[in-house]
Amino acid sequence: MPEVDVEAVLTEMQTGDSQQLNWRTSIVDLLKLLGLDSSLDARKELASELHYTGNTEDSAEMNIWLHREVMQKLSENGGKVPENLKS
Numbered sequence: 612m613p614e615v616d617v618e619a620v621l622t623e624m625q626t627g628d629s630q631q632l633n634w635r636t637s638i639v640d641l642l643k644l645l646g647l648d649s650s651l652d653a654r655k656e657l658a659s660e661l662h663y664t665g666n667t668e669d670s671a672e673m674n675i676w677l678h679r680e681v682m683q684k685l686s687e688n689g690g691k692v693p694e695n696l697k698s
Contacts, residue, residue, distance in 0.1 A: 614689055614690065614691040615689060615690050615691065616690075616691045617682075617685050617686075617690040617691060617692045617696075618691075618692065618693055618696065621634055621641075621644060624644055624645075625644060628644060630643065632644050635696060636678065637674070637678065638654065638674045638675075638677040638678040638681065639654070639674065641678065641681065642654075651670060654670070654673065654674065654677060655667045655673070657677060657681075658673050658676070658677055661677070661680050661681075661684070663676060663677070663680075679697060679698065682696045682697045683697050
Protein backbone atom coordinates (compact mmCIF):
# COMPACT_ATOMS: atom_id res chain seq x y z
CA MET A 612 0.00 0.00 0.00
CA PRO A 613 1.45 3.41 -0.91
CA GLU A 614 2.28 5.98 1.73
CA VAL A 615 -0.29 8.70 2.33
CA ASP A 616 1.15 12.22 2.40
CA VAL A 617 -0.42 13.31 5.69
CA GLU A 618 0.68 16.93 5.39
CA ALA A 619 -0.76 17.24 1.88
CA VAL A 620 -4.07 15.68 2.90
CA LEU A 621 -4.45 17.90 5.96
CA THR A 622 -3.41 21.00 4.02
CA GLU A 623 -6.06 20.22 1.42
CA MET A 624 -8.66 19.72 4.14
CA GLN A 625 -7.68 23.09 5.63
CA THR A 626 -8.29 24.89 2.32
CA GLY A 627 -11.88 23.71 2.39
CA ASP A 628 -12.45 24.82 5.98
CA SER A 629 -13.54 28.34 6.87
CA GLN A 630 -11.80 28.19 10.26
CA GLN A 631 -8.15 29.16 10.54
CA LEU A 632 -6.78 26.08 12.24
CA ASN A 633 -3.17 25.60 13.27
CA TRP A 634 -3.22 21.81 12.92
CA ARG A 635 0.58 21.64 12.49
CA THR A 636 1.16 22.38 16.19
CA SER A 637 -2.23 22.20 17.94
CA ILE A 638 -3.90 18.90 18.79
CA VAL A 639 -7.16 20.78 19.36
CA ASP A 640 -7.04 22.26 15.86
CA LEU A 641 -5.99 18.94 14.35
CA LEU A 642 -8.96 17.19 15.94
CA LYS A 643 -11.30 19.98 14.80
CA LEU A 644 -9.99 19.71 11.23
CA LEU A 645 -10.66 15.98 11.31
CA GLY A 646 -14.18 16.53 12.64
CA LEU A 647 -13.38 14.86 15.96
CA ASP A 648 -14.25 15.87 19.51
CA SER A 649 -11.52 18.22 20.73
CA SER A 650 -12.87 18.73 24.25
CA LEU A 651 -10.56 18.31 27.23
CA ASP A 652 -12.34 15.11 28.23
CA ALA A 653 -11.89 13.68 24.73
CA ARG A 654 -8.20 14.61 24.75
CA LYS A 655 -7.75 13.00 28.18
CA GLU A 656 -9.38 9.85 26.84
CA LEU A 657 -7.11 9.87 23.78
CA ALA A 658 -4.09 10.38 26.04
CA SER A 659 -5.15 7.36 28.07
CA GLU A 660 -5.59 5.24 24.93
CA LEU A 661 -2.12 6.25 23.76
CA HIS A 662 -0.63 5.44 27.20
CA TYR A 663 0.24 8.97 28.29
CA THR A 664 2.00 8.77 31.65
CA GLY A 665 2.12 12.48 32.47
CA ASN A 666 -0.31 14.60 34.43
CA THR A 667 -3.54 15.05 32.44
CA GLU A 668 -4.32 18.12 34.55
CA ASP A 669 -1.39 19.85 32.81
CA SER A 670 -3.29 20.19 29.57
CA ALA A 671 -0.58 22.21 27.79
CA GLU A 672 2.04 19.49 28.28
CA MET A 673 -0.49 16.76 27.47
CA ASN A 674 -1.55 18.56 24.28
CA ILE A 675 2.04 18.84 23.06
CA TRP A 676 2.60 15.16 23.76
CA LEU A 677 -0.68 14.18 22.08
CA HIS A 678 0.08 16.08 18.89
CA ARG A 679 3.52 14.53 18.62
CA GLU A 680 2.17 11.06 19.42
CA VAL A 681 -0.70 11.27 16.90
CA MET A 682 1.72 12.33 14.17
CA GLN A 683 4.07 9.50 15.14
CA LYS A 684 1.20 6.97 15.01
CA LEU A 685 0.18 8.26 11.57
CA SER A 686 3.76 7.73 10.44
CA GLU A 687 3.91 4.22 11.90
CA ASN A 688 0.70 3.30 10.10
CA GLY A 689 1.71 4.19 6.58
CA GLY A 690 1.54 7.97 6.63
CA LYS A 691 4.29 10.14 5.24
CA VAL A 692 4.76 12.72 8.01
CA PRO A 693 7.53 15.34 7.93
CA GLU A 694 9.99 15.05 10.81
CA ASN A 695 9.10 18.53 12.09
CA LEU A 696 5.53 17.36 12.71
CA LYS A 697 6.68 14.34 14.72
CA SER A 698 8.90 16.24 17.13
